[in-house]
Amino acid sequence: MEWLPLALLSAFCIASADALTRKYLQGYRARELVIVRFAMPGILLLPLLAMQPMPELPIEFWYWAAALVPLEVLAMLLYVQAIRDTSLTLTLPYLSFTPVFNTVTGYVLLGETVTLSGFSGIMLVVLGAWLLNIEHARGERFDVLAPFRAIVSERGSRLMLITAALYSLTSVLGKGALAYTTPLFFGTMYYVVIGFAVVVVFSFGNRAAVNVLWRKPVAHMAIGLFMSIMVLSHFYAIQYIEVAYMIAVKRSSLLFGMVYSVLLFHERARIEHFFAGAMMVAGVYLIAA
Numbered sequence: 001m002e003w004l005p006l007a008l009l010s011a012f013c014i015a016s017a018d019a020l021t022r023k024y025l026q027g028y029r030a031r032e033l034v035i036v037r038f039a040m041p042g043i044l045l046l047p048l049l050a051m052q053p054m055p056e057l058p059i060e061f062w063y064w065a066a067a068l069v070p071l072e073v074l075a076m077l078l079y080v081q082a083i084r085d086t087s088l089t090l091t092l093p094y095l096s097f098t099p100v101f102n103t104v105t106g107y108v109l110l111g112e113t114v115t116l117s118g119f120s121g122i123m124l125v126v127l128g129a130w131l132l133n134i135e136h137a138r139g140e141r142f143d144v145l146a147p148f149r150a151i152v153s154e155r156g157s158r159l160m161l162i163t164a165a166l167y168s169l170t171s172v173l174g175k176g177a178l179a180y181t182t183p184l185f186f187g188t189m190y191y192v193v194i195g196f197a198v199v200v201v202f203s204f205g206n207r208a209a210v211n212v213l214w215r216k217p218v219a220h221m222a223i224g225l226f227m228s229i230m231v232l233s234h235f236y237a238i239q240y241i242e243v244a245y246m247i248a249v250k251r252s253s254l255l256f257g258m259v260y261s262v263l264l265f266h267e268r269a270r271i272e273h274f275f276a277g278a279m280m281v282a283g284v285y286l287i288a289a
Contacts, residue, residue, distance in 0.1 A: 004288050006237035007249040013230035015256035017223045019264055024219035030080040031202040032212040038076070039213060040224030041231065042195020049188035055181055064177035068170055068190075073197050075166035082159040094160040096129035096251060101168030102244035109172045112242040121286030125248040128280035132254045132273065171243050174235065183235035191231050245287045252280055 017037065025033060082091045099122050106112035114122065178186050203209045213220060238246045255277050262268075 003237040003240035003246060004249065004284075006233045007241075007246050008252065010230050010233040010237060011250045011253040012256050013226045013233065014250070015253040015260060017226040017230065018253070018257055019260040020219060020223050020226070023264060024216060025223075028212070031206075031209060034076055034080055034198055035202055035210060035212055036220050036223060037227060038191070038198040039195040039210070040220050041227035042192045042198075043213075044221070044224045044228050045188040045191050045231075049185070049192050052185050052188070055185060058180055061177055061180035064173050064180075068173040068177060069193060069197060071166055071173065072170050072194055073201055075163050075170060076198065077201070078159045078163045078166070082156040082163060091154075091156050091160040093130045094157065094164050095167070096126045097161065097164045098167045098171070099244045099248035099251065100126055101165050102171060102247050105168045105172045106243045109169075109176060110243070112244070114242055114244050117286050118242075118245055121283040122244055122248045124279050124283030124286065125251050126283075128276040128278075128283060129251050129254050131276035131279070132258065168247075171238070171247055175238050175243055178235055178239055183232065183239055187232045187235040190235075191228070248287055249284050252284060255280055 021033065021037070025036065028036070103114055103119065103122070106114075174186075174190070199210050234246075234250070258273055258277060
């Protein structure tokens with residue numbers, strides 16, 4: 001089961017980057033956060049990319065990559081717009097639907113299928129992620145249906161659902177491109193290209209935006225390091241397993257985030273946290289079984 005520890009490492013690293021972002025990047029604008037989260041790992045991975053020999057890549061690789069990069073940038077733009085305009089409790093739950101969408105995109109683009117047990121595990125992870133994300137929906141009263149109602153009235157909720165669908169495409173396209181090269185080369189190249197694209201897109205009309213990278217260099221380097229490990233472990237894991245399974249396990253980052261909330265931010269864990277966490281752990285068990 002080589003892929004499972006790698007997927008969990010990827011989840012831990014994204015949760016660690018999220019925790020550092022929350023602790024040290026308070027007050028940053030949305031575009032500044034995106035630049036730090038994507039350009040910094042691109043900078044850190046550039047030397048690693050330069051040290052590798054350029055492999056001979058068939059034209060099929062470039063087809064996958066050409067479809068992947070613009071969709072990734074579009075997903076980032078929609079994500080930032082969604083969290084800027086709408087409460088996080090009414091947007092973030094929709095990201096948990098990505099592995100569900102992966103069962104369709106993985107089948108259509110890669111011919112991947114999931115077992116009944118595996119799909120049950122995916123749904124448990126999704127439901128657990130949903131519950132973890134909406135603990136404060138509609139104020140103090142726990143309201144599990146709030147995000148469903150929000151999709152009718154909140155533009156940000158609809159944007160995040162589209163974002164989840166786009167991420168289900170980018171994760172599958174990434175595996176498609178990976179079939180023609182190694183995880184080390186593709187992981188480093190991918191984030192170098194994405195980092196450059198982010199700087200270009202988010203600096204358009206505001207050339208000084210990239211200066212945010214040097215504002216808190218230690219915190220930014222730490223975030224970039226965790227993001228770099230995340231993307232490499234992501235691609236090493238996804239080569240061994242169906243995309244829907246890997247992305248579902250990667251959503252266990254929310255469990256690591258819950259631990260960070262208690263340890264770093266001294267937040268109390270609610271009973272819903274433990275219930276949702278148990279569902280996600282059960283889901284990962286079914287996927288890995």
